[in-house]
Amino acid sequence: MSGCFASARTRRYIEGKERIDAKAFKACITDFGSKFTFNSDKYPNQFTISKHDDYAAIAWFESAKYPLFPVPLIWDNTRYPRLIFICPCCELKRLYLYGVPNGWACRHCIGLHYSVQSMGTEERLRKRIRKIRRNIWGNDASMDTFEMSYPFGKPKGVRFDKFNNEVQLLNSLEVRYLRLAEKRFLTLDVKISKLAAKVFG
Ligand SMILES: [Zn+2]
Structure with missing residues (x-):
């Protein structure tokens, strides 16, 4: 039973994560040089379409x-x-890409798949952060570990100093998590620069 619950939770998290859908680009795929914007307040949402010999097009996100x-x-x-x-x-074919601070990547590359096999430090931190947040805020807790927790919304019946201590603990875990995630993005960046060089030819 607990396995079912875990997978349902994972699915909910993926649904809540901002993603872009390849088929939505059909409308602008031959509009080379034009700039497009879509709704997203967290991730790059402006792009220009450029022509390329090996691909249908490249969308360059700013x-x-x-x-x-x-x-x-x-x-x-x-x-x-x-x-x-x-x-x-990863240069694999994907129907959807998910937001990262500097662009968009598939769910595997940004670690949206949670398997018991890959319990790295980052993953353990993420789970711990979410668990503490759920304990404090219940269903209102944000599951987005790229966000920091703030000492707002103290639940009724919880002492202020206890609540404050928990948020402080959360913040220290969140900072550790963000540092690790940032490191991983730097690694992705190297690959992206390589791809960019290839695309520019
Ligand atoms: Zn990927």
Whole structure:
């Protein structure tokens, strides 16, 4: 039973995570040079389409803090061709990509799949952060571990100093988690720069 509960929770988390859908790019795929914007307050949401010989097109995502982030799109070879992404990190075909601070990558690359086999430090931290948040805020707890917790919304009946201590503990875990995640993004960045070099030719 606990396994079922865990998988339901994972699914909910993935559903709550912002993602982009390759088929939505159909409308603008040949609009080379035009800039497009979509709704997202957390992840890069402005892109320009450029032409490329090996792909249907490349969507270049802009953000204030990071270099341009390329996401290649291709038509797959089925009877009714579908537009799909090439994940910029693993270079595999994907229908959906999920938000990271500097761009978009597949769920495997950004660690949205939770398996018991991959219980790395990062994963343990993430689980611990979520557990503490759920203990404090119940169903209102944010499961987004890229967000920091703030000492707001103290539940009724909990002493203020106890609540404060728990949020402080959370913050120290969150900082550790973010440092680890940032390290991983730097690794992804190296691959992305390589891809960018390839794309620029
Ligand atoms: Zn990937």
